Every structure is written in C-alpha cells, then in structure tokens.
Amino acid sequence: MDKKGRLLIVEDEEAIRNGLVDVFVYHGYAVDIACDGRIGLEKSLSGDYDLILLDVMLPELDGFSVCNQIRSHSRDQAIIMLTAKTTEQDIITGLTLGADDYIAKPFSVRELVLRVEAVLRRVKKDHEVAPELLLGDWQIDTRNLCGKRRESADVIPFTRREIDILAYLHAHRERPVSREELLAEVWEYKRAMNIETRTVDIHMAKLRKKVERDPKEPALIVTVRGEGYRLTL
Numbered sequence: 536m537d538k539k540g541r542l543l544i545v546e547d548e549e550a551i552r553n554g555l556v557d558v559f560v561y562h563g564y565a566v567d568i569a570c571d572g573r574i575g576l577e578k579s580l581s582g583d584y585d586l587i588l589l590d591v592m593l594p595e596l597d598g599f600s601v602c603n604q605i606r607s608h609s610r611d612q613a614i615i616m617l618t619a620k621t622t623e624q625d626i627i628t629g630l631t632l633g634a635d636d637y638i639a640k641p642f643s644v645r646e647l648v649l650r651v652e653a654v655l656r657r658v659k660k661d662h663e664v665a666p667e668l669l670l671g672d673w674q675i676d677t678r679n680l681c682g683k684r685r686e687s688a689d690v691i692p693f694t695r696r697e698i699d700i701l702a703y704l705h706a707h708r709e710r711p712v713s714r715e716e717l718l719a720e721v722w723e724y725k726r727a728m729n730i731e732t733r734t735v736d737i738h739m740a741k742l743r744k745k746v747e748r749d750p751k752e753p754a755l756i757v758t759v760r761g762e763g764y765r766l767t768l
C-alpha cells in the first residue's frame with residue numbers, strides 16, 4: 536500500500552489520541568500509538584517511524600525526557616511536540632531538546648496535518664544538500680550531522696534542522712534571509728500559514744551557541760536589522 540508515512544502518536548488522553556488517529560488514517564498515514572512516555576520511548580527507538588507526534592504531559596516519562604532520549608539515539612528522527620502549555624519556556628525546552636517543531640493545544644487539525652506534511656517533505660529532501668559545507672573555519676559534514684572547526688579535534692553534533700538552516704543561509708550568502716523565508720524554505724511552511732517566527736529565533740539561538748565563539752556577538756551568522764540573518768564567510 537502506498538502510505539504517506541508511518542506516524543507514532545504518543546498521547547495519554549484517549550479522546551485526543553483517537554481523534555489524531557482518525558485524522559491521520561483518513562489522510563493516508565500508517566499510524567501507531569503509545570499511551571505513556573515509556574512505551575512511547577520504546578517504540579520510538581525501534582526507528583520504524585517517519586515522524587513522532589509527542590505529547591509533553593505524559594504518565595511514566597514526560598515528553599521532554601522522551602524527546603531528549605530519542606535525540607541522543609537519533610539526530611534524524613522527525614519529532615513534533617504537542618504542548619498543552621503555550622509558555623515560552625515549554626516551547627524553548629522542546630525545541631532545545633531537538634524537536635523539529637511544536638504545536639500548542641488546542642490546535643487546529645488542519646494546521647497539524649500541514650505541519651506533519653511539511654516536516655516529512657523536509658526529511659525526504661535531505662539528500663539534496665552538499666555532503667560538506669565550509670562556513671568560516673567550520674567544516675560541516677551534512678551526511679553525518681556533525682562539524683568541527685578546522686584547528687580543533689572536537690566534533691560537534693548538529694540536528695538535521697540546524698544543518699538545513701546552515702545550508703540554506705550558505706546557498707543565499709550574498710544577502711540576508713528573513714525569518715519568514717526560512718520558515719517557508721527550510722520548514723516548508725506555506726507563507727499563508729500563520730506560524731510564529733520565534734521558532735526560527737529559538738533554533739538560531741541554539742545554533743549560534745554551537746558555532747559562534749561568542750554567541751552574544753555573532754560573527755558567522757549575523758543579524759541584519761529589519762532584514763533577517765546573513766552568513767559571513
């Protein structure tokens with residue numbers, strides 16, 4: 536059968552879980568479920584899923600811990616966090632632990648489906664990026680999701696999303712790239728979708744911590760006021 540992808544839905548609230556299963560089965564996905572964090576983690580680590588929809592508030596093991604442990608095994612696994620809280624801190628925590636995206640409850644089903652499709656399109660496009668990127672004194676291995684400074688022996692891991700951001704900025708290094716453009720091109724969100732650009736800011740802050748000598752005074756990824764981000768090489 537030509538399924539659009541395999542999803543794992545980790546959600547303890549039965550009504551929400553069943554609703555999500557119905558929606559994604561209807562849209563042509565193969566769907567599996569987990570009712571608590573521990574089972575969710577076990578199933579996630581099998582690596583059988585194209586994308587994991589992960590609730591934050593879960594019995595046994597919360598969604599942040601699940602996300603963190605999945606990420607320590609796989610930097611490639613696509614994860615969208617479902618958060619009941621819309622506090623800045625929860626969103627930052629989720630994205631810092633390596634989730635690809637978050638969606639706040641109560642969410643619109645249509646928006647969730649669009650976000651899942653966007654993340655999966657991005658996963659399939661991975662092979663279009665050059666195997667090595669040279670950014671300043673950084674050598675980035677885009678296949679193995681890691682990089683190092685030329686003079687250093689320390690290999691730093693990157694997430695797929697971070698590599699995608701760097702590759703996009705590199706491909707357009709002659710000009711600043713706006714957050715809206717990054718959302719459209721790297722996250723593949725349709726421009727009409729009303730998605731908060733702070734997703735970009737949070738990823739950028741995390742990325743700068745890795746690649747900048749002084750993240751407070753970025754020299755590699757600079758902010759062009761009113762325009763966006765530009766890579767200086």
Ligand code: CA
Pocket residue numbers: 546547548590591592593
């Ligand atoms: Ca829950």
